[in-house]
Amino acid sequence: MYQFIIKEDTVLNNKEKNEQNQSAYIDQKKVGANVGFARIRRITGYLVGTLDRFNNAKRAEEKDRVKHGCS
Amino acid sequence: MLTRYENVKMTAKPIRNTQKSNSVYVNETELMDIYKKLTFTAAQDEDIKRENANIDGDTAMGTMLKYGSEGSKFFIDHYVLPENIAQAHQNGDIHIHDKDFYMLTETCCQIDLIKLFKNGFSTGHGYLREPNSIESYSALACIAIQANQNEMHGGQSVPNFDYAMADGIKKTFRQEFWKFFRIYMQIKTYLEEIEIDAIQEKFEQKIVIIRLHLFQVYKEQFEEFLYLNVTQDILRDAFCFASQKAVKATERRTYQAMEAFVHNLNTMNSRAGAQVPFSSINYGTDTSEEGRMVIRNLLLATKAGLGNGETPIFPVQIFKVKEGINFNSKDKNYDLFKLAMETSASRFFPNFSFIDAPFNKKFYKKGDFQTEVAYMGCRTRVLENVYDPKRQTICGRGNLSFTTINLPRLALKAHGDIELFFKLLDKMIYLSFHQLLHRFHIQCRKKVRNYPFLMGQGIWIDSEKLAIDDEIAKILKHGTLTIGFIGLAETLKALIGVHHGESKAAQELGLKIISYMRQKTDEAAKRTKLNFSLIATPAEGLSGRFVLMDRKQYGVIAEVTDRDYYTNSFHIPVYYPIKAYKKIQLEAPYHSLTNGGHITYIELDGDVCKNMDAFETIIRYMKESGIGYGAINHPLDRDPVCGYVGVIDNECPRCGRKEGESVSIKKLNELREIYSNVPIYN
Incomplete structure (x- = not known):
């Protein structure tokens, strides 16, 4: 019983420490630099996850696409 | 006139440029120039490496594929094609x-998985037994598509995906049913294993369809087992318990199997690792409980997306629209048609094919998937x-x-x-x-x-x-x-x-x-x-x-x-x-x-998910106008940093970053409390 309590204390202390460390770390750390947005488009029936792999002609076509009104 | 080419002539010497021996040499230099481009420039700068957007031209195998392709074209042009055709x-x-x-x-080719799976098959590298659960059905479907992809140059299609997977669900349901039935009987009665075996043996082959209340169907036959000292009530309860639990378990397993199917088709490399198989699947008309379970879970898995919520690029999914089956609100699969449209609005797939278009309908025989038009990949x-x-x-x-x-x-x-x-x-x-x-x-x-x-x-x-x-x-x-x-x-x-x-x-x-x-x-x-x-x-x-x-x-x-x-x-x-x-x-x-083959696209603006009425109106109008195959395009962007999916103009509406900017982990942690799909960073 006694041992159990000591153990729990240790756990708590560690946890607190971790939280403190982590929050300091979190404030500093940033992610996502140089990460682009993924833009999915359809090309001749297949989907492509990125415009980078479109050939020049298809890039030009994608740029020209206009929306079709519904009314 | 058309039979003149019965005997194809091939020569060991180039057909073209035979008079000017120098020009052959020039052409070979051309080929070497292409090889240099393939080797020393990045796909980003070289159009030839982006001929097909789903092949990564920067990888070793992608480049190897292009060497082969360009070398082969050179050979065909100079040694195989008749002069006038080569020139044209x-x-x-x-x-x-x-x-x-x-x-x-x-x-x-349109692959019939039902025929293939019967009695098992071999990929040429190993033999596979007939599958016995929905998980194996889905795994073997991927293997079949992949094996066939390596022998053909176009895409691979399964024209009857719902019908084909339904068999796997029947088997899975049967397994689950007997598992729960045995558990119930072992807890509630004092029957020996061998006695439960006898009951299972008698009914094993009969439990072939999913029903929540199986007992009514088999009630009379239970009387044979009265000597076992179990009451009808216990048998009935066991049947109820087992069938209800089995339906739930089968549904869950089917979802996981469909999720695995979509994940596999987006990740398994074929053609020496340069691309994943170009796969398409057609479904939507199987009205059996099993078929419906396949369609429902496939759509749900597609909607959920891949590991980080990405939109699956493969398989191309085609929902077959048919009056009397799924088109009108009174039709049995109308709920699935609705779900298909919702899925398509957030994931581009499924596309929609129309069996009622007059040129498709004339082949249609009700209940025979062989006569239901299917489309392959891009439109074939x-x-x-x-x-x-x-x-x-x-x-x-x-x-x-x-x-x-x-x-x-x-x-x-x-x-x-x-x-x-x-x-x-x-x-x-x-x-x-x-x-x-x-x-x-x-x-x-x-x-x-x-x-x-x-x-x-x-x-x-x-x-x-x-x-x-x-x-x-x-x-x-x-x-x-x-x-x-x-x-x-x-x-x-x-x-x-x-x-x-x-x-x-x-x-x-x-x-x-x-x-x-x-x-x-x-x-x-x-x-x-x-x-x-x-x-x-x-x-x-x-x-x-x-x-x-x-x-x-x-x-x-x-x-x-x-x-x-x-x-x-x-x-x-x-x-x-x-x-x-x-x-x-x-x-x-x-x-x-x-x-x-044919396809018609409509481009819609903004976030289509918020305007499902417009989406449905367009699909219904396509059907009424005699379109055979159609799909709706709309902007579908994703911020891989915070997991947002939707329209992104300049900045992400969820985390507020612009393309290439960073965002603090603190902010992402806050967002994770609101949205479930924010990726975790360590």
Whole structure:
């Protein structure tokens, strides 16, 4: 019983420490630099996850696409 | 005339340039220049490495594939093709698709998994037993698609995915049912294992369908077991317990199996690692509980996306729309049609095919999936069969090869003279017929041995009737030989100054041109008893090729050669503002003419998920207008940093970052408390 309590204390202390460390770390750390947005488009029936792999002609076509009104 | 190419001649020496020995050398240097480009430039800078957007040209295997492809094209041009055909391709009158595979294989095939799975199959590298659970069904479906992909140059399709997977669900349900039944009996009664075995044995083969209340069906037969000292009540409760638990467990397992199916098809490399298989699946019409379970869970898994919520690129999914099955609110699968539209609004797939379009409906027999039209990948359609009119069916058939005619070039040559245009078109059609037959006769000399999976495992129709060293000539006749076209809009512009979106007269002329082409393919089919057909070409690599050459020859002509691409097939130009309903009306008649395949796209603005009524209105209008195959495009962006999916203009509406900017982990942790799909960073 006694041992159990000591153990729990240790756990708590560690946890607190971790939280403190982590929050300091979190404030500093940033992610996502140089990460682009993924833009999915359809090309001749297949989907492509990125415009980078479109050939020049298809890039030009994608740029020209206009929306079709519904009314 | 058409049988002249029965014996294909191949020479050990180049056919072309034999008089000027120097020019061969020049050509070989050209090839080496291509190899240098492939080797020393990045895909980003080199168009040739981005011919197909789903192949990564920067990887070792992607480059290896291009070496092979370019070397093969060189060989075909100089040693195989008759002079006039080689020239027509090289100067851009026609485009022979997948020319690098000219000597090797066919385009695509519609795989019948039901037939394949029966009694198991071999991939050529190992034998697989008949699958016994939905997980194995889904895994083996991927393996079959992958194995076939490695033997053909086009995409692979499963035309009856719901029917095929339903068998796996029956087996899974049966397993789950007996598992729970035994548990219940062991807890609630004092029966020995052997006595429970006896009950299971008697009913094992009968529990084949999913029912929540199985007991009513089998009530009388239980009386035989009264000697076991169990009451009817206990048996009834056991049946109720087991069937309810089994339905739930089967549903859960099916979801996981469908999730795995989609994940696998997006991640497993084929063709030496350069790409994943180009897969398509058709579904939507199986109204059995099992079939419905497949469709529902596949759609839910697609909607959920891949590991980080990414949109699955494969398989291409096609939801078959049919009145009386899923189109109207009283139809049994209407709920699934609804779910399909919701899924499509957030994930692009499924696309929608329409069995009720008159040219599809005439083949349809209720309850027979072999007669339900299926579309492959980009748009290929194989259903009619002049070679064997008794088998106008889908499974085991596909396209053998196709060749596209440069329509705008003919219009430019004709200088507005429509009569001359048709004369030139006539010539080009016959040249294409000759070329398709030339290739067909090469394909015919191949043996079953050359396709251990496609032919060796009976995927292709009737291939199971051939021996390993038999030629495949006879059975290939079930496939289609197809002529395609590009740039109808530019053609009309060049001929009469307006395209079919702009004037009635242009639409009439457009229909006249495409009807003429169809008439010619029909005549050829009748004459040769081969399945000549007409396709609205899905041009990717081709979209820019013709126009560059035509611009060089004829100069920059407004709305003909002034853009970097020719408009796809019969489409209204992508840049032309037009209402959705009008575009559908104008493009629909071309669907009935292009029996080798077609698709119509509508581009919608903004976040379609928030406007499902508009989405449904468009799909329903497509069906009413006689469209065969259609889909809706809309902007679909994703921020990989915070996991947002939707429209992103300049900054992400969820985390507020601009492209390339960073965002603090603190912010992301806050967002994670609101949204479940924010990725975790350590």
